[in-house]
Amino acid sequence: MSSSDLITDRLVLRPWTTGEVTAVLDGVRHAHWADDFPSGGDRVIAGVIAETPDALGEFGQRLIIERSTGLAVGAIGLFWPPGDGRVEFGYGVVASRRGRGYATEAARAIVAFALAAPGVDEVVATVELSNPASARVLENAGLRRVTTGADTAEYSTA
Numbered sequence: 001m002s003s004s005d006l007i008t009d010r011l012v013l014r015p016w017t018t019g020e021v022t023a024v025l026d027g028v029r030h031a032h033w034a035d036d037f038p039s040g041g042d043r044v045i046a047g048v049i050a051e052t053p054d055a056l057g058e059f060g061q062r063l064i065i066e067r068s069t070g071l072a073v074g075a076i077g078l079f080w081p082p083g084d085g086r087v088e089f090g091y092g093v094v095a096s097r098r099g100r101g102y103a104t105e106a107a108r109a110i111v112a113f114a115l116a117a118p119g120v121d122e123v124v125a126t127v128e129l130s131n132p133a134s135a136r137v138l139e140n141a142g143l144r145r146v147t148t149g150a151d152t153a154e155y156s157t158a
Contacts, residue, residue: 004058006109011102012065013076013109015056020063020072021046034071034094041092042075054080059117064093064106073097076106078114085121087114091137098133107141111157122158129153 006013023030024038024046038046049055061077074093081087089110093103107125114123125143127134129151139145143155 006062006113007067008105008109010067011105011109012067013062013106014065015058015060015062016046016049016075018056021049021056025050030072032070032072034066034069034073034096036094036096037072037074039074039092039094041090042094045075045077045090045092059087059114062110064091064102066097066102073102074106076110078110082117082120085119086124087117087120087122088124088126089114090125103134103137104140107137111141111143115157122156124154124156126152126154 004015020030024043045061049061055061055077057080059078059080061075063072064074064076065071066073074091074097076091077089079088079090091103091106111123114120123143125138127138135153138155143157145153146156147154
C-alpha cells in the first residue's frame with residue numbers, strides 16, 4: 001500500500017500501475033484480478049489513462065481492491081482537474097461483486113477525498129437512467145439528483 005491509497009472497511013482504492021493499464025489494453029490477465037475483471041468500462045478507463053498519463057496521479061483513476069482477497073474488482077476515479085470548483089467521478093464494479101455495497105463504499109471514499117482536495121467545492125457524477133442501481137449508489141454516497149436529461153441524470157454533492 002502507498003500513501004495515496006484510500007482505505008475503507010472492505011476496500012483499498014489505489015492508483016493503477018502502468019503495467020496494469022498495459023495488461024488491460026493488451027488483453028493480458030493478472031492473477032490479482034477477479035475472474036470477471038476487467039469489464040468493458042475498465043477497458044475504457046485503461047484507454048483514458050493511456051492517453052492521459054496524469055490520470056495515474058493521486059487525483060486520478062484507481063483500482064478497487066477487495067481487502068479480503070486482494071483482488072481487483074472494479075475501478076473508480078476522478079476526472080481531474082476540477083473546473084469551476086467541480087470535479088466529476090466515475091466507477092464500476094465487476095458483476096461478480098455487485099450487490100455487496102462495494103460501489104457505495106468506494107464512492108463515499110472518493111467523494112470525501114475529492115472534497116478535501118484543493119480547488120474542489122463540488123463532486124458530480126452522471127448516470128444513465130437505464131441504470132437505477134448506479135443512481136442508488138450515488139444517493140447512498142450522499143449525492144442528490146440535480147438534472148435529468150433524455151438518457152442521463154447528473155448527481156452532485158452541492
